[in-house]
Amino acid sequence: MIKNTKKINVKNKFLLIAIVAVICVSAFFSATGKWHGVYNFFGLGENTVFASSEGVSVHFINVGQGDCALILTPEKSVLIDSGEREYSAVVINYLRAQGVTQLNFAVVSHPHSDHIGSMSSVIDELGADYIILPRVKESIVPTTSAFLRLLDSIENNGTEVIWAESGMVFELSADSKMEILAPLRQYDSLNENSVVVKFNHTAGSFLFTGDIESTAESDLADSELDINADVLAVAHHGSLTSSTAKFLNAVGGRYAVISVGSPNSYNHPREEILTRLELRGYEILRTDLHGNIIFDCTADGLIVYVQNENTGVAA
Numbered sequence: 211m212i213k214n215t216k217k218i219n220v221k222n223k224f225l226l227i228a229i230v231a232v233i234c235v236s237a238f239f240s241a242t243g244k245w246h247g248v249y250n251f252f253g254l255g256e257n258t259v260f261a262s263s264e265g266v267s268v269h270f271i272n273v274g275q276g277d278c279a280l281i282l283t284p285e286k287s288v289l290i291d292s293g294e295r296e297y298s299a300v301v302i303n304y305l306r307a308q309g310v311t312q313l314n315f316a317v318v319s320h321p322h323s324d325h326i327g328s329m330s331s332v333i334d335e336l337g338a339d340y341i342i343l344p345r346v347k348e349s350i351v352p353t354t355s356a357f358l359r360l361l362d363s364i365e366n367n368g369t370e371v372i373w374a375e376s377g378m379v380f381e382l383s384a385d386s387k388m389e390i391l392a393p394l395r396q397y398d399s400l401n402e403n404s405v406v407v408k409f410n411h412t413a414g415s416f417l418f419t420g421d422i423e424s425t426a427e428s429d430l431a432d433s434e435l436d437i438n439a440d441v442l443a444v445a446h447h448g449s450l451t452s453s454t455a456k457f458l459n460a461v462g463g464r465y466a467v468i469s470v471g472s473p474n475s476y477n478h479p480r481e482e483i484l485t486r487l488e489l490r491g492y493e494i495l496r497t498d499l500h501g502n503i504i505f506d507c508t509a510d511g512l513i514v515y516v517q518n519e520n521t522g523v524a525a
């Protein structure tokens with residue numbers, strides 16, 4: 211009898227501690243706000259740095275006028291583009307804060323500096339097992355310093371090159387995979403030749419489009435490929451060359467993420483594109499307004515967190 215009573219008391223004690231702990235954690239998150247709560251959770255707090263060791267998340271890292279996205283699963287890390295060279299430290303620090311010590315995959319959508327500028331530094335600092343590159347016609351292979359630096363880093367670090375081919379699939383965790391959808395053929399421009407990646411998780415899907423323009427968009431929409439996605443990384447920073455009605459109708463989805471700098475000389479994103487996205491019911495998220503944008507893939511679906519909340523933009 212006494213034993214039983216003691217057991218019950220101990221159980222009650224643990225229950226009480228558990229309830230107090232839950233209340234404390236809830237109070238912490240409600241006091242610090244949604245972003246700050248997740249900021250720490252994702253290992254980006256000023257004092258507490260710990261990586262999210264479980265679960266799957268997709269990060270759009272603010273690199274001004276450029277693209278940079280990170281997919282994290284418990285087993286794998288994938289960096290899709292890296293922004294201009296001046297953002298090297300930003301990207302490397304972000305990856306380190308996430309506990310990334312070596313990338314599994316680096317994906318280069320296409321070799322323009324706003325997409326590859328920091329990639330050589332990232333590979334030099336952290337390393338990457340594989341780099342996925344688009345095959346381009348010899349006549350348009352770039353000779354820019356950004357591209358030559360990247361080739362040096364690939365060679366020096368022994369990073370294995372995978373030439374992107376539509377249909378390639380990479381398992382990233384038990385419940386997620388990355389699929390290469392495009393390029394579907396070789397185009398005359400580097401933008402159109404962008405590697406298009408679809409990331410599928412049970413919580414939702416993401417379509418990364420690089421800087422594809424109307425021709426590649428049309429080819430994708432006409433193909434047998436499943437390009438429907440919950441989150442669309444808007445092509446070419448919201449340029450008028452892209453986000454055609456045909457493509458957007460085929461993608462569908464709920465969130466449109468635009469990686470863009472403020473200000474930028476291209477006037478990206480264009481008002482007409484924003485209107486096109488709004489008309490289709492997308493919630494528009496922009497790195498120039500929202501800063502870093504994080505999607506947490508949970509059992510309850512996608513949860514989105516942004517760095518800057520009071521932007522006056524519907525999110």
Ligand SMILES: [Zn+2]
Nearest residue numbers: 276324421446
């Ligand atoms: Zn670009």
